Amino acid sequence: MIAGGLAIAGSLALGLLTASPIFFLGIVPAGALGALGVMSWRRLGSPPRELAPVPPVSALPRKAIGRAEVNRYLNVRTQVMTVHGSIKSIHPDAARELRAADSAAAPALNTLVERLAVLHELRIKLPDSAAANTAETACLAISERLQVGCENYDVLLSACATLMATPELESNTQLQTAAESLIAYSYGLTRAADL
Numbered sequence: 001m002i003a004g005g006l007a008i009a010g011s012l013a014l015g016l017l018t019a020s021p022i023f024f025l026g027i028v029p030a031g032a033l034g035a036l037g038v039m040s041w042r043r044l045g046s047p048p049r050e051l052a053p054v055p056p057v058s059a060l061p062r063k064a065i066g067r068a069e070v071n072r073y074l075n076v077r078t079q080v081m082t083v084h085g086s087i088k089s090i091h092p093d094a095a096r097e098l099r100a101a102d103s104a105a106a107p108a109l110n111t112l113v114e115r116l117a118v119l120h121e122l123r124i125k126l127p128d129s130a131a132a133n134t135a136e137t138a139c140l141a142i143s144e145r146l147q148v149g150c151e152n153y154d155v156l157l158s159a160c161a162t163l164m165a166t167p168e169l170e171s172n173t174q175l176q177t178a179a180e181s182l183i184a185y186s187y188g189l190t191r192a193a194d195l
Contacts, residue, residue, distance in 0.1 A: 052103075053099065056078075057110045057113040058113075060117060060120060064116065065123075069147050072150045079153075080153065080157065083160045091163060094163055094172055097175060098179065101156060105152070107186075108186035108190045109149045112142050112146045120135075145189060152185050159175040162174055
């Protein structure tokens with residue numbers, strides 16, 4: 001669009017200055033170039049919209065295995081939502097990236113929390129049984145996965161804090177790397193759950 005506009009202006013200027021009709025013929029291809037630019041601009045569409053936040057899960061009952069990890073997960077997600085509002089005014093693209101990372105990771109981690117709740121119920125309803133022992137082992141494994149997810153959220157929050165302190169390109173790269181790491185971890189959890 002800009003190139004077409006500059007070419008039209010140049011052709012007009014040369015045509016008027018030299019009074020040569022040959023330069024006025026340059027307006028046609030320049031106009032076509034400008035029209036192509038306008039059509040390409042319209043195809044870009046509106047900027048990407050921010051995803052809606054994923055709803056939180058409920059905390060586990062007392063004495064449930066993994067309760068501490070679930071509470072930590074709920075806390076880091078709350079912190080991400082709080083930081084999101086602050087970072088949005090400084091760097092809207094970073095805020096979109098933060099929300100996208102949370103929207104990608106939260107469903108997989110919410111599923112882990114729901115599994116812990118189901119396994120806790122199983123342990124309560126079938127005490128001193130083989131099923132209860134298996135549920136306890138599964139709870140410990142799921143708690144470890146949730147702990148790793150919380151650590152990835154911590155890295156994401158750290159990158160957000162760095163970005164807010166110095167809104168430079170390098171800091172945004174840190175946020176992007178942290179977001180990609182969290183998304184990759186949640187994708188791995190989802191794939192593991194599908195197997």
